[in-house]
Amino acid sequence: MSDTATHPGTAAASIAIRDNYLAMARQKQMYGGIILVIFISMMASGFYLADSRNAGGFWNGISNIFQFPSEVLSEGIEKAANLPGLLVEFLPSLVETLNIAAVSTLVGAVVAVVLALLSTRGLARWPRLIPVFRRMMDGMRAIPEIVIALVLIFILGGGPVPAMIAIAFHTAGALGKLFSEVAENTDLKPVEGLSSVGASWTQKMWLGVIPQVAPNWLSYALLRFEINIRASAILGFVGSGGIGHDLRLAMQWGQGKYDQVVAIFILLFLTIVFFDQLSSRYRNRLVKGH
Amino acid sequence: MTTSDMAMFPESDLRGDVLRQFNRRKLVAFGVPALILVYFAYVFVSFDVAGIASRARLDNAAILISDFWSHKTHVTRDNRNNEVTVAIEGENKGRYPEGMLPDWVTMDDGVTRIDLDKGHVVVFDADGARYTFPGYGVINIAPVAGKLVLDLPDDTVPDWINASNTRISVTTEQGRFSYTRNRTEVFKYQAGWELFFFTLDSPFFGKSFFELVSLATVGERIYPNQTNIAAMVHDFWTNAMWRHGDVAWALFETVLMAFLGTMGAAIIALPLAFFAAANFSPSQPLLFLLRRFFDFLRGVDGLIWTIILSRAFGPGPLTGALAILFTDTGTFGKTFSEALENIDNKQVEGVQSTGASRIQQARFGVIPQVTPVFLSQVLYYLESNTRSATVIGAIVGGGIGLLLTQAISTQKDWEEVSYYIVLIILMVMAMDTLSGWLRSRLIGRTGQS
Structure with a gap:
């Protein structure tokens, strides 16, 4: 108070600063408000549009959302005696789904390692080709698995292999990008040390880079494995192979085979929860060390 | 030692x-x-x-690859009434109308002459059909007493000719020719996607780019009640062969599914995450319940949600959006609550020291810290869900996924399949770019290549 009295100039300046601040805050609030209004109107109009282009409306659907699950469940409970047998019966297809996910994660990860090392600044074998490999990974990530799977089913026939290739292809692109981001933060000293003793590029990568990045890479690969289990189930449903295929057959049959649907739902649910928990535990251990 | x-x-x-x-x-x-x-x-x-x-099936692969960049035109004669039709891909909507033929087909007096280039010529006439193969000779086919008689320049039948009493087919680099009792057919392969812009019934078909530009700008009106450019857009949009209008709608539906699903999930998960984070939750049992609820939503998985929801809501984009919403509410709930648990408490304490209420503490102490994490999560999922929406669309029957599976299941419209694939890739890349751009605008740059 005494300051403002003795230094009128400072007081004017601080008032100006306050006014400026308030004006900026108001402006920011206004922008925030505008964005919010745009967002809400996009959501609302999008919802109405989607609702109008849907065969059954939202309000109709929401009232019988429990109808199908209860039908399935009541038949499942009715035939509960079949359930253990069905769980065993579908186990081989579940294993196939898991195999598709595991193989495609492994193959994809191996390709991703190569692509990531080739597209990381400071590590690349051919630095000029970095953009080429990056765009390659972008392209591999952009193609949805279903596209490759359906085309390959036409050529290779049904079975797990088309799904496996499709998922591996996408995995290579997705993991490659993440791997390369990790590799960018590596300490280059071991690599320099190795080059001073005349190591080849492969040796530098294998001995100098991989040991540094392995925990983070493994954790990403585990996360990807979990995602790939879901992808492999869904590709089985649309295309062929694994438990998704069995699910589609059971669904097509409809009433009367809902006990099979229940069994498959249970298997899928347990598997996904199991691997979800497993991978988050190991990822925590790998990245945080506990 | x-x-x-x-x-x-x-x-x-x-x-x-x-x-x-x-x-x-x-x-x-x-x-x-x-x-x-x-x-x-x-x-x-x-x-x-x-x-x-x-x-x-390597032959399938060959068909697929050749259809990716070329199209074929069928010239077919019904041998019972001698009627000749010329149709692109053998489809009704690609059929050349009366009095309009491609320049490599000539018809007069019941004699049809088909020029397959490089000297290969096929002629249909009253006696049967003849294929002239330069350097080999004339392959003559004539029906005699209900049987097909093949007449070749030399005695041995080469392996590119397949002959029986009821069916003779010739396959060369220039095209395929087949003769059965009921019909004679020639396939000519040409590069490009024919009728991509205008179908044969459109007055703009076959015009060059410059002709079209001049028609659009200074040319006379073709339809008196419509400008030429409007007519062109209309003809392109309603192209019966490629259905550009439907395809554009399908792409839009797919993006719409991803947008509604992702954003809806984020809106639902945001408040719930506060109750599922150990440092904000008012009660331990609620926290436990919410976490199990999130685990359940994620564990049931998009596939099962899609199936359950499509039973309730029927096919369409809304069902797909809801399926994405269900799964991602679980994912966002988990990651948001984890992010909330990892915040720096000092900012909250600073706001608290000014006497702020709990709501104000959350608004000014917590939200600014977690916004970048949440936004980058949501934007990443927006891009990834565009891809998921393609698959989900194939199951629920909506969007580009449906068109793609339909085109693949007919096993012949491979040029449409390749068109859709190109569009899907462009769509995903566009969403990728958009989400990267939004991220850098909203959060500030973090490691974009």
Whole structure:
């Protein structure tokens, strides 16, 4: 108070600063408000549009959302005696789904390692080709698995292999990008040390880079494995192979085979929860060390 | 030596330890790849990879690849009434109307002459059909008493001609020709996607780019009640062969599914995450319940949600959006609550020291910290869900996924399949760019390539 009295100039300046601040805050609030209004109107109009282009409306659907699950469940409970047998019966297809996910994660990860090392600044074998490999990974990530799977089913026939290739292809692109981001933060000293003793590029990568990045890479690969289990189930449903295929057959049959649907739902649910928990535990251990 | 070493380190056998570690690492270094190899061998057998080689349909692959960049035109004569039709891909909507023929087909007096280029010529006439192959001669086919008689320049039948009493087919680089009792057919392959812009019934078909530009700008109106440019857009949009309008709608539906699903999930998960984060939750049982709820939503998985929801809501984009919403509410709930648990408490304390209420603390102490994390999560999922929406669309029957599966299941419209694939890739890349751009605008730049 005494300051403002003795230094009128400072007081004017601080008032100006306050006014400026308030004006900026108001402006920011206004922008925030505008964005919010745009967002809400996009959501609302999008919802109405989607609702109008849907065969059954939202309000109709929401009232019988429990109808199908209860039908399935009541038949499942009715035939509960079949359930253990069905769980065993579908186990081989579940294993196939898991195999598709595991193989495609492994193959994809191996390709991703190569692509990531080739597209990381400071590590690349051919630095000029970095953009080429990056765009390659972008392209591999952009193609949805279903596209490759359906085309390959036409050529290779049904079975797990088309799904496996499709998922591996996408995995290579997705993991490659993440791997390369990790590799960018590596300490280059071991690599320099190795080059001073005349190591080849492969040796530098294998001995100098991989040991540094392995925990983070493994954790990403585990996360990807979990995602790939879901992808492999869904590709089985649309295309062929694994438990998704069995699910589609059971669904097509409809009433009367809902006990099979229940069994498959249970298997899928347990598997996904199991691997979800497993991978988050190991990822925590790998990245945080506990 | 060893005794003196042992004397110096009486408690620990350092050398032995190091060697044991080395041995263990060696074992791991060889054991892990060996295990993976054994696993691959098992999968090789269980997936029957060897059998694939015999089951693979390389001819299908050839059809697919050639359709990706070319189209074929069918010239067909019905041998019972001698009526000749020329149709692109043999489809009704690609059929050349009366009095309009491609310049390589000439018809007069019941004689149809088809020029397949490089000297290959096929002629249909009253006696039968003739294929002229330069350097080989004339392949003459005539029906005699209900049987097909093949007349070749020399006695042996080459392997590119397949002949029986009821069917004769000739396959060359220039096209395919087949003769059965009921019909005579020639396929001519040409590069490009024919009728991509305008179908044959449109007045703009076959015009060059410059002709179209001049028609659009200074030319006379073709339809008196419509400008030419509006007519062009209309003809393009309603193209019966490529259905550009429907395809654009389908792409939009797919993006709409991803947008509604992702944003809806984020809106629902945001408040719930506060109750599921240990440092904000008012009650422990609620926290536990919410976490199990999130686990349940994620564990049931998009596939099962899609199936359950499509029973309730029927096919369409809303069902797909809801399926994405259900799964991602679980994912966002988990990651948001984890982010909330990892915030820096000092900012909250600072706001608290000014006497702010709990709501104000959350608004000014917490939200600014977690917004970048949440936004980058949501934007990443927006892009990834565009891809998921393609698959989900194939199941629920909406969007580009449906068009793609339909086109693939007919097993002949491969040029449409390739068109859709190109569009899907462009769509995903556009969403990728958009989400990257939004991220850098909203959060500030973090490591974009």
